[in-house]
Amino acid sequence: MKKIGNKLYKFLQHLTSSQTHALLLSEIILGIFLSISSFLLFTKIARNVLNENYFNFDIVISHAIYSLRTPLLTQIMKFISFLGQDVILVPFSIIVFLLVVRRHRHEGALFLFAIITGFLINFAIKFFIARPRPFLSPLFIESFHSFPSGHAMNSVIVYGIFAFFVFRFTRNKVLSIITAIVCIILAMLIGVSRVYLGVHYPTDVIAGFIGGLWWIVTVLFAEKTIIFFHLFRKSPR
Numbered sequence: 001m002k003k004i005g006n007k008l009y010k011f012l013q014h015l016t017s018s019q020t021h022a023l024l025l026s027e028i029i030l031g032i033f034l035s036i037s038s039f040l041l042f043t044k045i046a047r048n049v050l051n052e053n054y055f056n057f058d059i060v061i062s063h064a065i066y067s068l069r070t071p072l073l074t075q076i077m078k079f080i081s082f083l084g085q086d087v088i089l090v091p092f093s094i095i096v097f098l099l100v101v102r103r104h105r106h107e108g109a110l111f112l113f114a115i116i117t118g119f120l121i122n123f124a125i126k127f128f129i130a131r132p133r134p135f136l137s138p139l140f141i142e143s144f145h146s147f148p149s150g151h152a153m154n155s156v157i158v159y160g161i162f163a164f165f166v167f168r169f170t171r172n173k174v175l176s177i178i179t180a181i182v183c184i185i186l187a188m189l190i191g192v193s194r195v196y197l198g199v200h201y202p203t204d205v206i207a208g209f210i211g212g213l214w215w216i217v218t219v220l221f222a223e224k225t226i227i228f229f230h231l232f233r234k235s236p237r
Contacts, residue, residue, distance in 0.1 A: 031221025038214035045207045049131060049147055058201040059136070065195050066137055074139065077193040084151035084190035089158045096162055107168070111161055114219040118157040121215065122150045131204070138198035149200045149208035152191040156212025159183040164220070
């Protein structure tokens with residue numbers, strides 16, 4: 001045990017002596033913090049939803065958004081909501097995967113893993129929480145459970161990782177910032193559209209955003225951790 005501790009200490013000294021390695025260590029620490037904090041926040045919202053502690057909040061916010069409805073805005077919101085459906089996210093994910101995996105197999109596999117598991121996690125939570133859909137004023141009917149919003153969570157995962165890949169592969173700051181802003185705005189509008197259309201409560205969407213962020217951070221943190229232990233195993237004794 002002492003031998004492992006000494007090796008780890010020397011390895012950490014080696015990491016901090018290199019700017020690249022120090023960045024890896026800082027990314028792992030930041031990833032741990034963000035993953036744990038977002039997970040705890042998500043579970044807190046889920047517990048409160050189960051106890052219906054946010055019901056009045058949901059009603060007030062939903063009615064405020066419903067008051068903005070117009071025929072034109074409804075059509076716009078339906079289109080925005082469509083951008084968060086599986087029929088868009090799945091083909092988009094396949095295209096991104098095919099473009100990435102040709103030159104970056106590791107990142108392609110990571111992207112595919114994050115998307116598939118993210119969709120499955122959202123489905124499992126929906127099934128477990130089993131929150132009924134809003135009854136206030138839906139513009140159409142959705143059959144499955146409400147919490148958390150699959151549109152919000154899956155959009156954050158898909159578009160979020162896409163923005164991350166643009167940064168990783170291009171290293172173009174301007175392009176990366178523009179892509180990130182567009183993806184953030186798009187994911188937020190998709191979430192708002194779900195409340196506007198009356199098929200989700202605001203807390204469904206908020207939890208979807210947090211859940212998507214949690215899964216992105218967790219997957220990327222896991223990737224960095226694997227790299228860390230790979231370097232540790234190959235470090236000089």
